[in-house]
Amino acid sequence: MTSTESDIKLKQKLDEWTQKVNQKQKELEAFKEHVFDVFRKYSVKVNSVSDVQVAYFLINSHYEKHLALNKKLNDVNFKLKNYDIKKINSDLNSFALLDEEELNRNKSNVDIKNDELIKKITALEKQIEANEDLASNLENYKFERDELRTTMQNYEQKKELLTIARTLLEHANQQLAARYLTPLQNNVNDLLTKIKLEGYSVMFDGNSEMKLKDLDTNEYYDFAYYSAGSQDLISVLVRVALIDLVYQDLKPFIILDDTFVNFDDKRIKLVRPLLEKLSQDNQIIYFTCSSSRDLR
Secondary structure: OOHHHHHHHHHHHHHHHHHHHHHHHHHHHHHHHHHHHHHHHOOOOOOOHHHHHHHHHHHHHHHHHHHHHHHHHHHHHHHHOOOOHHHHHHHHHHHHOOOHHHHHHHHHHHHHHHHHHHHHHHHHHHHHHHHHHHHHOHHHHHHHHHHHHHHHHHHHHHHHHHHHHHHHHHHHHHHHHHHHHHHHHHHHHHHHHHOOOOOOEEEEOOOOOEEEEOOOOOOOEEHHHOOHHHHHHHHHHHHHHHHHHHHOOOOOOEEEEOOOOOOOHHHHHHHHHHHHHHOOOOOEEEEOOOHHHOOO
16 A cells, blocks of 8 residues: 555544544533433523532432432322311311300310319328328438327326326315314414404415405405415415414424515514414524514
8 A cells, every 4th residue: 555545544533533622522411411301300500520429419309308208199099098087177167157156165165174174283292292191201201200108108007097096186175175184273263362452363265275254355365366465475374374284292492584574664573473472382593684583
């Protein structure tokens, strides 16, 4: 083959390859345009070849969302199969025909019942809390109960002993009253006469309580009704009368420790003859811290 023929063939080959390249280039441009049309269809803006990859990922993201939405739609359709759509529509139609005033009345009644239920629930919750507190302290209450039972048993025993003691004391009081009160009352009234207080008189009631009558009254009053001086004077006479009654023939000594602290001069003069008479048979030890109550 000559050099000229070889050059011609090479040129022909080059032209063929050039035509093929141009054809492929056109096909590529057409394909790119088609791809851009697809992107534009999905509202994805692509201006250059470098944006194609970004556009692809965006479309892929939309596709995955599309699949997820389809799945949700299928799930909803599956759930809808469990509902009676006709019955629901029928109920809705019936509800639409209800009177608005009746609906408001029903709503008001429901609200009232709801408030009542809330109050009951609140009260029950508080009661539950209180019961829980009681339950938590149950052991403490049991311990306190046992202690109270023990204390109650002790009090019962003490009550029985006190009842016995009261019976004995009442019996002793009755014996004392029968044996001593009447003679004691007589002795005190005799002493009142001896110290020239004839208008005064004492009396012991059934409870061994002493009552006193003075010059100005005809009735007996409680001993506490009178002044401190009168009470001290009568108390001295009662003790002297009780000494004579208890000791009888024995002659004990008598200690008076400033006994007449509440006496005025008139009462001091009244009691002096009594003590002078007692000193004839009894030794009297008399203490005082005031010259006004000196009996010498």
